[in-house]
Amino acid sequence: MHTEITILLIVFAALFAAFCLLVVVPVYSGLRNINIPHGVANPWKLRVTHCVYVGISIVGQILGQLGLCNQMNFIRRFRCCIMAHKRPVPSGLRIKDLTFSGVPVRVYEPNTAPGEKKRGLVYFHGRGWVFGCNLCRYISLESDTTVVSHRYPAHLDDCEVVTRHFLSIAAADFGVDPRRVAVGGDSAGANLAAALCQRLSKSQDGHLPSPCAQVLIYPALQIADFHLPSYQLNHSVPILFRGRVVFYFLQQILKGKHVPVELKLCYKKWLDPENLPPQFRKGVRCPVVITSHDADISPLLDEDDVLRLAPPTFILTCEFDVLWDYGILFLKRLKDVGVDVTWEHLSDGFHGIISFFNQGWLTFNTNQKNPEKYYIKVRN
Numbered sequence: 001m002h003t004e005i006t007i008l009l010i011v012f013a014a015l016f017a018a019f020c021l022l023v024v025v026p027v028y029s030g031l032r033n034i035n036i037p038h039g040v041a042n043p044w045k046l047r048v049t050h051c052v053y054v055g056i057s058i059v060g061q062i063l064g065q066l067g068l069c070n071q072m073n074f075i076r077r078f079r080c081c082i083m084a085h086k087r088p089v090p091s092g093l094r095i096k097d098l099t100f101s102g103v104p105v106r107v108y109e110p111n112t113a114p115g116e117k118k119r120g121l122v123y124f125h126g127r128g129w130v131f132g133c134n135l136c137r138y139i140s141l142e143s144d145t146t147v148v149s150h151r152y153p154a155h156l157d158d159c160e161v162v163t164r165h166f167l168s169i170a171a172a173d174f175g176v177d178p179r180r181v182a183v184g185g186d187s188a189g190a191n192l193a194a195a196l197c198q199r200l201s202k203s204q205d206g207h208l209p210s211p212c213a214q215v216l217i218y219p220a221l222q223i224a225d226f227h228l229p230s231y232q233l234n235h236s237v238p239i240l241f242r243g244r245v246v247f248y249f250l251q252q253i254l255k256g257k258h259v260p261v262e263l264k265l266c267y268k269k270w271l272d273p274e275n276l277p278p279q280f281r282k283g284v285r286c287p288v289v290i291t292s293h294d295a296d297i298s299p300l301l302d303e304d305d306v307l308r309l310a311p312p313t314f315i316l317t318c319e320f321d322v323l324w325d326y327g328i329l330f331l332k333r334l335k336d337v338g339v340d341v342t343w344e345h346l347s348d349g350f351h352g353i354i355s356f357f358n359q360g361w362l363t364f365n366t367n368q369k370n371p372e373k374y375y376i377k378v379r380n
Contacts, residue, residue, distance in 0.1 A: 163196060220326060
């Protein structure tokens with residue numbers, strides 16, 4: 001009996017040691033390859049946070065390879081356990097989980113005087129179209145705004161459905177003036193917000209008002225060039241590396257969302273599988289050209305006539321972020337066509353810093369305190 005227990009303990013210890021090596025070695029390797037520049041907020045905390053992120057990513061990958069769970073779902077749940085642990089709803093705020101035209105959303109409503117029309121914000125979360133974050137209760141309370149949170153990333157069609165639905169019921173169901181509803185997001189969510197504003201500007205029907213403003217927090221805005229100065233300077237600064245940006249955009253490329261519909265139709269005659277001999281087409285489905293506007297994955301590169309229709313815009317960029325070029329270049333393009341733009345730059349910020357706001361020991365003390373809430377309060 002004792003021998004069997006000893007053998008089981010040895011096997012368990014060996015498996016545990018192997019598991020630890022599979023995690024510890026890549027984490028250590030990742031630590032050696034990162035760059036924590038002088039001037040970044042809380043450098044040691046950023047280093048530890050990066051190690052945790054790498055560790056859970058590797059564990060998720062191992063569990064995925066074993067068929068136990070999906071890597072992204074594991075990372076999302078782990079992240080939620082750390083950063084989005086259940087907190088009591090603060091006084092003066094109501095939180096509801098609802099469905100808008102089949103799309104799940106979470107609504108944050110501040111308590112206001114009866115009869116007073118409130119402002120609204122439809123917010124799309126970032127994390128590379130893969131994760132969500134918890135920032136909306138703070139924005140809602142501090143800017144006295146009803147916030148509709150698209151809790152997990154989705155394609156642009158879902159974002160449009162949620163926004164149109166909210167605009168149509170804002171006054172009756174939430175006491176929100178639909179003419180005072182803005183859209184916003186961080187990172188990939190900012191990409192969705194900017195692309196949505198462009199889509200809505202192209203299809204105005206007069207029945208619903210357009211968003212009164214767009215709030216773009218370190219936005220991802222183009223897929224054409226990954227060698228801009230911010231990529232070169234911050235390619236290995238946590239939490240977002242250049243390679244990780246390419247990975248996130250690759251998810252859209254694999255779906256064919258990076259090529260305009262007109263170009264797809266043009267090259268289809270050359271890339272049509274029907275041109276292949278029958279023996280090379282067994283079990284292969286012919287691709288369908290989707291006529292969706294999801295190809296607008298690069299709002300920065302749209303035409304001047306479209307950008308000119310953009311609402312007043314707030315852009316937040318961070319000094320130690322591979323994406324700060326996007327925000328500043330978008331700022332210039334919008335100003336060149338006469339759009340009112342407010343720009344804030346966090347001189348000690350890094351990509352993702354907003355997600356850590358008010359998270360206890362994970363909070364990063366930056367020199368500027370969430371300027372987007374003041375913009376939302378003043379602008380709409």
